[in-house]
Amino acid sequence: MPKPKKIINDPANAVEEFIRGLLLQYPNRLAKLANHHVVLKADIASSSQVHLLSGGGSGHEPSHAGWIGNGMLSGAICGGIFASPSVAAVLAAIRAAKNDKGVLLVVKNYTGDRLNFGMACEKANAEGIHCQMVVAADDCALERTKGITGARGVAGTVLIHKIAGAAAAQGKSLQEVANWANAVSARMGTVGVAMDSVTVPGADAINDRLDENTIEIGLGIHGEAGLRQSPLLTAKEIAQELITTIQKYGRTSGADGEIVPMFQPKDELCILVNNLGGTSNFEMSILAQSCVELLEGAEFGAQVTRVLVGSYMTSFDMHGASLTILNLSGAPDGMVALLDAATDAPAWGVCDTWNRTAARASATEIPEVVVAANEVSAGSLPTLTVPNFEAVAKQMIQAAAQKLIDEEPTLTKYDTIVGDGDCGITMKRGATELLKRLESGDLKTEHPVSMFAAIADAVSASMGGTSGVLLELMFRKMGSSLAREETVGVDQLQAILGTGTDAIILYGGANVGSRTMLDALVPASNTLVSSKSLADSAAKAKEGADNTASLKAASAGRSNYLSEETLEGTPDPGAIAVALVLEEIAKLV
Known part of the structure; x- marks a missing residue:
């Protein structure tokens, strides 16, 4: 049998070390009783209420030390693992809790606990300490007629701690607190x-x-x-x-x-x-x-x-x-x-x-806010100052999408070597969907805000994979950022590629040198802002894409799993796809 795995040091010292850990967690609320495995409220000496003490074998945590606090227990007596605490430990706890109001012991119905707590209770009474004991016996697993031991005390004991402890906190007498404990026990x-x-x-072996x-x-x-x-x-x-x-x-x-x-x-x-x-x-x-x-x-x-x-x-x-x-x-x-x-x-x-007076608030679902695709009111769009935008945009989308379709075999070839072989097919699916929606009129191109949102929707519906979600993120960011502008002109359109690229970096975690599409997108977006030339931007994209062939390691994407020998000499297909798109678009300007 395999040996059980536990996070302990020496089983013989486990209870002592558990208590030390508990005291470190609650340095202002708990204190240990000297010479015994007893945990008490730190302010027990100054409290004038009936004190509830409970306990038993260790191993049932958070019972019982987890219930020490105002409104529940005043202390817990921790026995060995699944073993009743000694009479001496229980009596020491009672003495520490002694006051004019008295002490109530809440004991689970096990023979050892009943005898040891009971003996300590009688010794305390002999010393003049008002002490009573109630027995928790909530287990319904055994028939009532099965022997003299009766039902075991199990999880319901905690409800006795709660209700009797609250009664004690209200200043009730020892007998009243005991009555509450017995009332709870009778009803659960x-x-x-x-x-x-x-x-x-x-233990030497797992219990099987x-x-x-x-x-x-x-x-x-x-x-x-x-x-x-x-x-x-x-x-x-x-x-x-x-x-x-x-x-x-x-x-x-x-x-x-x-x-x-x-x-x-x-x-x-x-x-x-x-x-x-x-x-x-x-x-x-x-x-x-x-x-x-x-x-x-x-x-x-x-x-x-x-x-x-x-x-x-x-x-x-x-x-x-x-x-x-x-x-x-x-x-x-x-x-x-x-x-x-x-x-x-x-x-x-x-x-x-x-409270039963009405339906549970949690039973009523909050209605989902549904926004239709491309739901942007014309009045909310920023002013567009780019002449002939729609016609040029349609030409660019058609040219770029067709280029990706035509170059699918090349992209697939590269990805078969340095990825999982689906880059070309994924790009082709997205491009095909764009052309389909453009032809049907579902791809709105009247304004860049609605256009980028529509492209993101098409990408989301068709591409899948990491590249699909990254491109969707890029286009959504481009659209939402432009929507916050008052006016959209050429300068804003040139800068927006960088905004979309930054979104890929933020959410994807990669950057230049990671051997991804960013090796083409980052230099392209930076150049478009600095030179204002789409041709220069496309050239930088191609340069960045070609350079990925010499990168011997990848820190993102499927290429991350491959060796230097496998990667060297083959460019990243995602970066190549970006370069192809920008080159095709640049021809139309």
Whole structure:
């Protein structure tokens, strides 16, 4: 078996080093308790509220230290990897949090955690510290009748931290805060699904209990067995499994402890879609969407007003997720406000709530602004002072396009040697489309602004490839830049080639010497501005194109992949195409 890959130093010191890293990330908010793997609020000594402490084995981050902050936990006791913290560590944390209001321990339902936290709670009470413990048992993967251990404490524990922590921040008494914690616990359930099991740091081999075709419904956060294994399911099928399991598991109702369905149609729900550590955000969003769609669909008919998605209770890098459903309908007055109350716990994000009084704003798409091709009003065009522009422009386009069509074999030959062989064909496609649109009248040539936009549209529709998009960028930039002028004359037209060339440099990243069309375009555009002569510009373009044959390296385009021996002696076909076009145009001036 391959050895697992983890970013650690020594597994024996991993928890200590994790805590050090956490303290560096939050230097003003967190502090470590001396001699123990306990993280506390830096200002815990000056706080007079009920203090919530939680914890357990490490490996579930951001639980539990990520929930330390105003409105959530006052401290976290970090055990070894998947191991309960010691009684001594828990008791030390309680002593550090001691005040007149008391301390509440929120403990996940695992035997080691219950015993060690429970023993520390009793020792603290013996010392005169007011301390209580509540147990989170939200896992619906195991039947209620299965043994004395009962349901495990999993991701729903974080919602207990949030609501009970908000109650403590409001100055509630220890008993009131404990009551809130138990109220939350009674109204929620969680089930997870794993694509792969977890491999802990320090293990000699990857945990391969789940093969490439198998997933497990209800797998625990330590890799414990769940409900059943299953062939791979879609996100919708996984959501169906999770929701149905939670619904059937039910919740306790009233003082008699009657078990009722977790929720009814029209109930208001908060869901927490928890990343077990190794699942992409992309997958998590798809699963969240699938859960909400099913919960609000015909089968369940509920309304999901809060959707929390992210890493809340992980299992190192387990590829999987869990769903927690908290029923808010019929909840004690104030629970929703406590859930929504602000907290600065670093791992808690802002929940964007839906109040059900109207459709979700996000359900309404913002209309697309559609602009028809060449939609430029005549009144908005700058004044054109170039005589006989349209007639000359048509002649130039016809001549240039025909030249590219005629020279396709030459360009293809060059590109077969120094590229991927499609330059000539690509240029011919663009040229053919230009002639077609010119003949049909679809290529507007009355004004340079609309003409360059029309050429860009034709190039976009026909050429493809890198050269196609670069030329489209060039012509679009030429058109948009001229549109901002008040008057377009010969000087502006001579300068605009440089503007388009600069756009290719900006967006494409190449320049002179890269063995691309820029080796012809840059000297041509510079010369056109300086000499005002299209013939001189065409000559410089040819000179630049011919010189690419002596360039032994290319820093852009397909030629970048080729050796010096392959490149030497063959010019760049894109640069040659530019030179051919300018030479042909120059003949008409």
